[in-house]
Amino acid sequence: MSWMLILIYACVFALTCGFSYWALTGLMPSGMTQRLDSLKDTPHFVLTEPSARWQRWRDKLQRALSWLGPLSSATEPEDASHTFSSRLRFYNAGIHSHLAPLVYLASKTVLTFALPSIAIGVLWYSQVSLSQAPGMALVLVFAMLGYYLPNAILAHRVARYQQALFNAFPDALDLMRVCVQAGLGLDAAIDRVGHEMHLSCPELSNEFELTGLELRAGASRADALRHLSARIGLEDVEALVVMLIQADMLGTSVHESLQVHSESLRTKRRLLAEETAAKLPIKLLIPLVFCVFPALLTVLLGPAVISVHEILAPTAQGA
Template identity: 45%
Template sequence: MAKVIDILSKLSLPEEGWQNSIVRTRFLQAGIRNKNAPLYYYAVKTLLTFVLPVVVFLFLRFTQPKLPFILLLLFVLLTAAAGYYLPEIVMSFITKKRIERMRNSLPDMLELMVVCTESGMSIDAAIARISQEMARTNPDLAQEFYLSGLEMRAGATRIEALRNLALRTSLEELHDLVSMLIQAEKFGTSMAESLRVQSEVMRTKRIQRAEELAAKIPVKLVLPLGLFIFPTLLIVMLGPAIIQLIDVLKHK
């Protein structure tokens, strides 16, 4: 099975050096760190792109022998296109949901970091502590901060670790946080105060996102109201009157 997966993945796997390219970054942003995950991903992509259209072709050829060849070819091409883009769509969906979960929990994690730094802990120690405290409420973000702590303990600088964190999470708020920490370290300003300001900004943005979603609800309700609720109400209210009118017209 491993040999088959290796052969299939090589048909669509990018050229050498993909481990350090945007392909590897996409898997990290989706939270997939298994070293064999890209091989499985591209093997499935190859199967869906080449094998599935052949299966569809044979199925339609034997079950619908009178189907025109042009239409049959169109079905095969559509199946191949869908098979090629389906894994990418699934990957994008997983990444988007993960980023959304981390974005919603980031203000809470920053507030914990403010509490830790104001109590006298360093940024490195605060990152290690909040990665433990947030492991249950948001395991995705806690794991990313834990990896940043491991990087710093392995010898990477704080800025490099935080930049890698922002790259793995693909969060604009974390990019802003890294820039703020760089400026605070460069000019010698208080880390706790800088983190508090950034936490307030992120909390305000979260409230604004919630208000934006609430403002979109009436617009989203227009379609179901017009298609399902209003016709039903009309039938309930006008139905008896229409039946009585039909009976009166019949008797005349």
């Protein structure tokens, strides 16, 4: 069994796994259906304490992963700024658990050693020597894949989380503007928006509820808003936070500021949608040229080529 055949088997395995994941996610109910089913028999916004069984499992998981974290964190800088930025990446992905960095580092360590071990086992079973260049390259590729795969997964989750927040943020600003116009203060408006956005966008609802908890715990409004901007990591939210802090300091109208900012966000969202629609024909060109057109030409010209070959073949043999 050659190394090229091994790579073909690996590609087929990856495609099969990807198709299975796509099929399973397509057959599963949507997020809105799951949220409605979970809220069907339970009251809104009831904080439940974790069960004792889950607490024991979490403690066991933390002890099991505690010895894997330093192996991977040894390659990471240990300064305070890097620690804050690494924690901030999980906040940008909507992950607030204190076990998230430990699980992340442990997964990098395990995958860095597990995937090359699988590759070595496949090479040994196919009787390919590791001293050869293809075998060594395959092991190195699997090691790099195992090390950088958690980074790619985390980056994908950050992008998906921020996209959900960006899509729901103009509606939240309109709701906040209505609350302020009705006479609520900014702190009460933030808390109200966090409760009202629970079904339409639970991600944004969680962020506003965390900000409301900070305000009730005694944090200043400016610090709570800055923490909100840091957790979300969007430039539009940062601009809103700066605008609200300046409006609070200078005594300007918060209602007008929210209205202007929500309109600008909607304009930006519409422009991004138009840009995506304009890119669609270019993206469709590649599958059309390399997938659809060859099959179409084969169907249209195949019978004609066969007929011409049958007509000219006796003439060529007679000559």
